[in-house]
Amino acid sequence: MKSSRKTPTMADVAREAGVSPMTVSRAFKSDAYVNDETRKAILAAAERLGYVMDSMASGLSSRKTGFVAVTIPSVNNANFADTIRGLTEGLQEKGLQVLLGYTSYNLEEEERLVRQLLTRRPEAIVVTGGKHTEKCRAMLENAGIPVIETWDIPSDPIDSVVGFSNAEASAMIVRHLVSTGRTKIAFLGGDTSRDTRGFDRRRGFTRTMEQLGFDATRLTEAGPPPISMREGADAFSRLMQKWPDTEAVVCVSDLAGFGALTECQRLGIDVPGKMAIAGFGAYEISDICVPPITSVDPHCYQIGMLSAQRIIDLLSDADEETTTSQTVLEPELLIRASTVSTS
Amino acid sequence: MKSSRKTPTMADVAREAGVSPMTVSRAFKSDAYVNDETRKAILAAAERLGYVMDSMASGLSSRKTGFVAVTIPSVNNANFADTIRGLTEGLQEKGLQVLLGYTSYNLEEEERLVRQLLTRRPEAIVVTGGKHTEKCRAMLENAGIPVIETWDIPSDPIDSVVGFSNAEASAMIVRHLVSTGRTKIAFLGGDTSRDTRGFDRRRGFTRTMEQLGFDATRLTEAGPPPISMREGADAFSRLMQKWPDTEAVVCVSDLAGFGALTECQRLGIDVPGKMAIAGFGAYEISDICVPPITSVDPHCYQIGMLSAQRIIDLLSDADEETTTSQTVLEPELLIRASTVSTS
DNA sequence: AGCCTTGTTGTTATCGATAACTCTTGTTGC
DNA sequence: GCAACAAGAGTTATCGATAACAACAAGGCT
Known part of the structure; x- marks a missing residue:
């Protein structure tokens, strides 16, 4: 907290580099038309000023926050942690970031959490389990984003499912x-x-x-x-x-x-x-x-990975008719010495 | 993803309730001057429309995102999970939300992660450990927000420390x-x-x-x-x-x-x-x-709780001269039967 | 030559909310 | 009786970025 001067904005970088703010914006997205030298100059200017993009403002404008909300019952659980890893890694390449919350195995808490997460305008939401309070379910249905229920096979799924029995x-x-x-x-x-x-x-x-x-x-x-x-x-x-x-x-x-x-x-x-x-x-x-x-x-990591994949698919062809899909994983029985004699 | 109509905004709620958007904004913060009946009518209108606030827009305008960024080496670790619990619970009452990322015990990854987290304009950031890449340290120093290093006692701390030896x-x-x-x-x-x-x-x-x-x-x-x-x-x-x-x-x-x-x-x-x-x-x-x-x-939960406390203190009297403080916890030796005979 | 395409940059309006200000109305105090 | 103030609500400008469109140059094509 040593420097108390205001955080530089894109406009500051634009001034420093002698271009318009829009060009700076373009320089930061790899796909846009920007002259190579201009981009280099802009990135150098940004570096000099210690500029860090404001994703919040970016998200507001582009209507893409880059968040995928995820709820799990508990952080202190190796199984769910593996699912989180799968999700995070699967979403990384698309620049999507996991926004995590935990419910303490409590459906009321889940409702509170989902409401909080939705205020961040995630592009998709992944919830653990297929049982929710009525209000929570309504919020998920009306959020207008892909919803993935995991770790379960709900009889009446909201949208997509990546789970097992x-x-x-x-x-x-x-x-x-x-x-x-x-x-x-x-x-x-x-x-x-x-x-x-x-x-x-x-x-x-x-x-x-x-x-x-x-x-x-x-x-x-x-x-x-x-x-x-x-x-x-x-x-x-x-x-x-x-x-x-x-x-x-x-x-x-x-x-x-x-x-x-x-x-x-x-x-x-x-x-x-x-x-x-x-x-x-x-x-x-x-x-x-x-x-x-x-x-x-139950292949926890796979659950995360496949959920990520599903989200990426849903977000890419958002126009196409989305058929709600169920991905059912096959749990694997690992027979070990606690049930069979090793003689 | 059933409803594809646009998410309602504050203006929609204002129209529905027959007031100005500003009054709706006030109705959602408990401390502002709003007539009780007006507020009730507004909340009812919001409920009818299924309105959920947009924290991103709110944050942009008020310059308070409500995020506290946190980096840990691994999600799959009960110790760090406890610290996260302490942080989350300690920050909850102030309406602050933990934005979590993990580094896989990798300083380069930490740098990447910190950059990503800072784009979300957190109000404070908590990092695990006192060792960082040069660039990462520079970013943390220039972020203009409270920085808390935990789980360690760095010889040259960036800002505040909540750790142990x-x-x-x-x-x-x-x-x-x-x-x-x-x-x-x-x-x-x-x-x-x-x-x-x-x-x-x-x-x-x-x-x-x-x-x-x-x-x-x-x-x-x-x-x-x-x-x-x-x-x-x-x-x-x-x-x-x-x-x-x-x-x-x-x-x-x-x-x-x-x-x-x-x-x-x-x-x-x-x-x-x-x-x-x-x-x-x-x-x-x-x-x-x-x-x-x-x-x-090492009292992992305490580390999180005390970090949360420290953040709340720093954010509340932001004007006052902030002396960088070190909170040093005393690890507790638990002597058990693996080192002493139980005869 | 005239037209179209591609590359490169700038201009303007806007995303959804809030800060700061203004404007009423009613109440208190002396 | 009037200043001073609190409660309640509206107006305007703005946060930091991007979408959409416009502008213009250079080069290829008919």
């Missing part, structure tokens, strides 16, 4: 566990409807268990999201008190799964001998812990 | 390990100068070891940041091959520390009996793994 992810795990001969299987987490994705995973669990004719009532709550490792461990402890003969546990995330694993270590329960543990999210921890935990990889 | 964090750990009778202590990670904070931790290690008269040469590289659990495990493995009699290892982060712990489990090395492990960052994993890992808590 959380229920199917659970189903894959259940079928795998059953194939290893286990039938007394419990589910840990995903109890509240705040984390709709966790809730879907739980529903996928009960549905699949019922379809296969097994007891689908071993459900343990672990508190509101985000569910920490500690909460996973505590929930597992309660689970074992209530149903001591449980043979396997499907956890709403790898973090809860790892918590369960540590509890097994403390209780002296052999994994996978006495207890199989499966998680979700393909977090690094699930791959490196001892034993590594069977998990499902 | 990474070197001292290592020193605390070394002194603790020595107090438990160990002297053959190694350091894992922090090798490149890309992660300057990790590098500082390593320097703090060597300096303290030398001061105490012990061998400070057991340094193992773990590749460029961010260092994963896997890389921590691999580095630990190499470490044990090179110096098999090592009694303790100080890791650049808890993630690397946990990697080392898993390697001990695989190799059958008893922790803390044969090997003590210490990390950094107070990540949840260090608290819940078996045994829990001794760590240092």
Whole structure:
């Protein structure tokens, strides 16, 4: 904050370079007609003055802010962080910048956040999940920009979707566990409807268990999201008190799964001998812990990348008839030593 | 993207409510003189039209964008995520919004990012670390806004600082390990100068070891940041091959520390009996793994909160003479079972 | 020669909101 | 009874950039 003199404007650069402001404006966009030497002189003048473009003014005039708004439930989550990375990198080449906000797994907070983000006039908006408050949904529908719902497959999508079936992810795990001969299987987490994705995973669990004719009532709550490792461990402890003969546990995330694993270590329960543990999210921890935990990889980075791609497509042929599209990713089951013996 | 009609403006709301645009503008800021009934009518009109304010235009006119730019090395890091949470929450009440970007631990990337962020005319900027390219530093100095450097204590700060001594964090750990009778202590990670904070931790290690008269040469590289659990495990493995009699290892982060712990489990090395492990960052994993890992808590959330506070102070009395201030936090040593026997 | 095209630059109006000012009307204080 | 002031609303100019159009030179084509 040392220099308190006013920030130079394009007009200042124009004066310094002896051209009109419009020419300066052109010099800063690579595609426009500007003589090479003129451009060089202008960029030199800008450099001398320490000029930095004002994207806000530019956006107002051109009606293109260069923002893509993104909401995620939590910043402190490696899965969502990967999606953000995919988005940021996918949008970079088009000069689009991610404007991020988090909802703390709260739909009211999402509504507030979406309103705030829309005041920035983003060119597109990416939201996590397919469930929103009524007002929030209305705002998204009327925003007049591409809307992408991710990490889910909403039954009644607003616009485009880049997601996967959380229920199917659970189903894959259940079928795998059953194939290893286990039938007394419990589910840990995903109890509240705040984390709709966790809730879907739980529903996928009960549905699949019922379809296969097994007891689908071993459900343990672990508190509101985000569910920490500690909460996973505590929930597992309660689970074992209530149903001591449980043979396997499907956890709403790898973090809860790892918590369960540590509890097994403390209780002296052999994994996978006495207890199989499966998680979700393909977090690094699930791959490196001892034993590594069977998990499902939802391809978080891909979700971001594909969303970015979709946005770029939608923005480029904005005139053409836009058919709302669904991109459905296939989660990948990663079978690891926590559910199969490594002998 | 269903409705393609133009987004309503303040003038539309004014027409709908039968007042002038200026009155609408006033109605949206709580402090201005507007008759209660007029305001109610205006807000109702806005609601009817689905009007959402254009912050970009507002910012251009009032010269207050409501943005605070923030750069962090990586989004996928619980420590920085906590700092972001602290910032976001601290700034919320003043209506300031965090505009986030990540540098991938790369100073050139930081320069590019800072330039991009400054085009959004933030009212303040928070950067992680005290090392920047020359151009980046110049941009920050000339931006004419408060600059806060965090997570570090630069020798030549640009403006304000909210940080802690990474070197001292290592020193605390070394002194603790020595107090438990160990002297053959190694350091894992922090090798490149890309992660300057990790590098500082390593320097703090060597300096303290030398001061105490012990061998400070057991340094193992773990590749460029961010260092994963896997890389921590691999580095630990190499470490044990090179110096098999090592009694303790100080890791650049808890993630690397946990990697080392898993390697001990695989190799059958008893922790803390044969090997003590210490990390950094107070990540949840260090608290819940078996045994829990001794760590240092840098109070990430506090860093964000205090930075937000500092920004609010600087923005409120912008006229007054601003003395550049340093806020130095005291990292907290968390002694856990990975370095002390729990008998 | 006259016309069209391409390259290069300038002029004017405008994006959507707000600062600063003006203008009323009603109220308070002495 | 009148200055002084607060409340409430309107008018005008402006923030910093760009779209759209205009202007003009140089060169190619018919």
